[in-house]
Amino acid sequence: MTKPMITHRCKEYKELHAGIVEKIQKALGTDMDVFLVGGSATVMLEAAIRNGVNSNSLGITNGSFGNRSIELGELNGKNVTKVQVPWGEAMKPEHIAGKVTKDIEAVHWVSNESSTGVFSDSLALSKEIRAQNPDALTMIDAVTSAFAMDLKVKELDADSIVFGTQKALALPPGLAIMLCSERLLDKAKTVPNRGFYGDLLKIKKQADVDYALTTPPVSLMYALDYQLDKALAEGMQTRYRRHQEMADMVRNWAKKNLYGVFPEEGYQSNSIGVLNKGEMDFDSFSSKLKAKGYEISNGYGDIKEKTFRIGHMGDTTPAMIKELLSAMDDVLEE
Numbered sequence: 001m002t003k004p005m006i007t008h009r010c011k012e013y014k015e016l017h018a019g020i021v022e023k024i025q026k027a028l029g030t031d032m033d034v035f036l037v038g039g040s041a042t043v044m045l046e047a048a049i050r051n052g053v054n055s056n057s058l059g060i061t062n063g064s065f066g067n068r069s070i071e072l073g074e075l076n077g078k079n080v081t082k083v084q085v086p087w088g089e090a091m092k093p094e095h096i097a098g099k100v101t102k103d104i105e106a107v108h109w110v111s112n113e114s115s116t117g118v119f120s121d122s123l124a125l126s127k128e129i130r131a132q133n134p135d136a137l138t139m140i141d142a143v144t145s146a147f148a149m150d151l152k153v154k155e156l157d158a159d160s161i162v163f164g165t166q167k168a169l170a171l172p173p174g175l176a177i178m179l180c181s182e183r184l185l186d187k188a189k190t191v192p193n194r195g196f197y198g199d200l201l202k203i204k205k206q207a208d209v210d211y212a213l214t215t216p217p218v219s220l221m222y223a224l225d226y227q228l229d230k231a232l233a234e235g236m237q238t239r240y241r242r243h244q245e246m247a248d249m250v251r252n253w254a255k256k257n258l259y260g261v262f263p264e265e266g267y268q269s270n271s272i273g274v275l276n277k278g279e280m281d282f283d284s285f286s287s288k289l290k291a292k293g294y295e296i297s298n299g300y301g302d303i304k305e306k307t308f309r310i311g312h313m314g315d316t317t318p319a320m321i322k323e324l325l326s327a328m329d330d331v332l333e334e
């Protein structure tokens with residue numbers, strides 16, 4: 001990131017941009033368009049709905065970020081039908097049985113709900129959606145699953161998959177990444193008022209010549225290029241197994257020392273552990289842990305008081321998690 005700045009309208013930039021796109025496609029096993037846009041992930045989550053829906057969408061939610069995706073649709077003037085799944089449970093095909101009617105233009109959901117630590121089976125949801133309404137677009141928030149868990153992007157055949165640099169890519173925030181289908185681009189042509197910044201057709205026109213639509217965070221892109229090389233060298237399946245290993249360590253610790261993890265069995269996230277805290281005084285626990293050099297997070301949204309969260313993704317290793325858990329043992333003992 002400390003390399004000298006270059007203009008984003010030059011050959012050297014084009015090589016950087018094209019290289020990143022190619023590496024993301026390779027890592028995720030897809031030939032979908034890859035759009036790189038300055039901003040946090042939300043900018044492209046919003047763009048997906050704004051570009052892909054004229055009137056009606058279906059939003060499935062099992063937590064805070066699912067609720068956010070519904071709000072994004074509503075605030076852009078779309079009529080969003082909400083499917084509420086209880087917090088801590090995974091979204092499953094039966095939750096949307098008969099709900100993807102012909103008038104539903106898109107269905108959107110969060111693959112890994114960061115407030116609850118639930119990783120839903122997006123492939124099973126996609127199959128159910130397509131079986132009911134093959135024309136409905138599928139829009140997936142993969143902010144805390146991309147590069148941590150295998151999304152099976154090819155089989156998913158989704159219309160948008162969005163994430164950012166600051167989670168499992170282990171980088172500073174500032175760049176939103178969208179995998180975009182041709183179907184979504186075709187649909188966008190029928191949707192007026194797509195705005196400027198998130199207009200997928202404008203972004204696509206520039207992306208086709210390895211440019212961003214507006215000034216991109218070039219320094220962050222150097223760092224992204226570096227991290228992608230590292231991910232590819234590690235191997236994606238090895239990377240996913242590393243995340244699984246870290247998650248298992250945290251779950252076992254939670255079972256042994258507290259009241260286990262919040263999400264339902266079989267759908268637990270490998271990037272975020274959401275632990276039931278019982279009567280533990282989290283503020284005191286986390287400040288003692290911080291004094292030892294470790295930072296974990298409180299609960300989020302409706303389950304803020306019941307849980308706390310441990311991020312185990314990106315560059316974090318099982319050895320680091322082992323150290324953290326041992327420090328947590330010491331603090332509990334204290």
Ligand SMILES: Cc1ncc(COP(=O)(O)O)c(C=O)c1O
Pocket residue numbers: 040041042043065110112113114141142143144164
């Ligand atoms: C699942 C999920 N979706 C969306 C977001 C919002 O992402 P951003 O803050 O990059 O816009 C977050 C942020 O934590 C998230 O965890």
